[in-house]
Amino acid sequence: MSFLKLTHVNKTFADMPAVDDFNLSAEQGEFVSFLGPSGCGKTTTLRMIAGFELPTSGKITIADQDLTYVPPNKRNVGMVFQSYALFPNMTIADNIGYGLKVVGKSKTEINKRVDEMLDLIHLENFRERYPYQLSGGQQQRVALVRALAIRPQILLLDEPLSALDAKIRVELRQEIRRIQQQLGITTIYVTHDQEEALSLSDRVVVMSQGRMEQVGTPSEIYTYPATEFVAKFVGQINLLPVDVINPPEGLVKVGQQPVRTSRALNRADGAHAVRLAIRPEELNPGYLEGANNLTGKVDSITYLGSIIRVRIDVEGQLISMDMFNERKLKMPAVGDIFQVNFDADACWLI
Template sequence: MGFLELNHITKRFANFTAVENFNLEVEKGEFVSFLGPSGCGKTTTLRMIAGFETPTSGKIIINGEDVTYRAPNQRKIGMVFQSYALFPNMTVADNIGFGLKVARKPTAEIKERVKEMLLLIHMEEFADRYPYQISGGQQQRVALARAIAIRPTLLLLDEPLSALDAKIRVELRNEIRAIQQKLGITTIYVTHDQEEALSLSDRVVVMNKARMEQVGAPFEIYNFPQTPFVASFVGTLSILNAEVVNPAQGLLKVDGQEFYGPGGLEARPGDILRIALRPEIVSLKETAADMNRMNVQVQTITFLGSVVRVQVKLETSRMFFDLFNNPSLQLPREGENLTIYFPKSACLVLGK
């Protein structure tokens, strides 16, 4: 039995289904992300856990207690919003202490806890500032401290970094993970940013069109996507339209060049399948035995910093792959003919 259980949660608004039969168990101390495009139901699910929405059907259980119909202010759940939602009329310290004050904790205890929280987010000297006097990143740290100050049973974060610029985003992301691990607090994190979800989470729930597509560790989600949607939404893919030659063996053909995908394809010879390859799986050397090989011609080379993206052409089909950058890297030249290699297991079948 998990610490947080979502059993068959469905949410309908008039004639629109926002979440359909959502099932999840989250262990105590676990960090789980809901990842998906906007409108996929991830925020609605989070809002149901928080109590701001009531499920049309299904049960929400926290620590063995059914809280499905409990008011949000009775749930002891810390929540961090995309727009920070700090109270503009209160100082940083008063914002952090708000929940404790509401719970009528003694003044000395509130003061102590606020100090502890300020220390945790490295903002001791900002206690007396008003929200409009600090930056967006600092505001979100205060919002995090405010949510944690009440010692919540569960911490919910709704796209907390979306309004911040790239550098602060990465910085704060690491900070959130560090604080979460230090306190061991069970956390649900909603994001549409796959990098955030993959780098932060113990497990990722990929959602699409009100449904759960796949649940798994970031490594599994990225390397073993179970649905075409997960494969295309998480990470970058190079896609080839390949003709099926022998479905049982997984033999495929593109522009006259044969290669192997996973065996037991559900297709007939002559069918065209969309086959995807992660760009980093392709190499210029045969690193293992029995790899697929393909002859290609280099079209363009794009320098992306840590990787170099190489766009290549077969006869008419195009694909791309990435080479990890290092100063001694021998870059292929445009127009050069190359042989590329990739493992048979690397081909992801996206369907017809």
């Protein structure tokens, strides 16, 4: 039985659809990310779950309770904002205890919960400080436990790490996942950062223009993108226009060079412009008997730290190949003739 359920949820702003027929079922304790570019409707959907926006149509239930039109302060849903939204006039302890104070909990109970929460984020010594005395990462930790202090049914996080620097982002996302698993709370996480979504989530909902493009585990989303949008948005991808030679055998040509895919094309696929999709990390340098091989000229080499991206011009098409940056790696030079190979299983046609 689903814990959080969104059924045919739509939202329009001035006749412009922001969310279009959104359907989702999340289990108790599941971590689901909404991933997509700006304006794709992910935050609007989250805000509808929180009650800050009302759906134009559709239904939102939590634990079988219809909350579609319940006001935000009656939903018992915790939310973490991108801007932290800590109350500047309150100490850290008062911020964390605010949700308990407004529902009339005793001081003893509030203090106990505040201590528990501070312990959870290892900020026990910051009790009496004001938000401005904390770093961005610390403030967001406090915002997280403030949302958790009311023991919400669901935790919503709206791009909580966007305002932080890269190193803190990685640290904090691990902490978010640890706390979420420790408390077993159903969590919806909005992000435009694919790395965040893939590393944190049990399932990812990829959204574009208000619609759900694909729902799946991080591995499904990355390895088997259902649409061109997902393939392009999640990770790096080479999309090469090809000529179909033999649809049942999945045989196509990149320029004049044959490539075999593991999946047969049906006739209808062959009638459309078809493109070969392959991730840069699936390409290997050199010629390999029995694999797909492409020959081209090295166009550019980009140093990206742990990986090196080589772009190869194959009969006018640029293909990217990622290689681990090892000391023993022999790098080609720009302008060299270069061969790459890949498995038939590694590529697919879109």
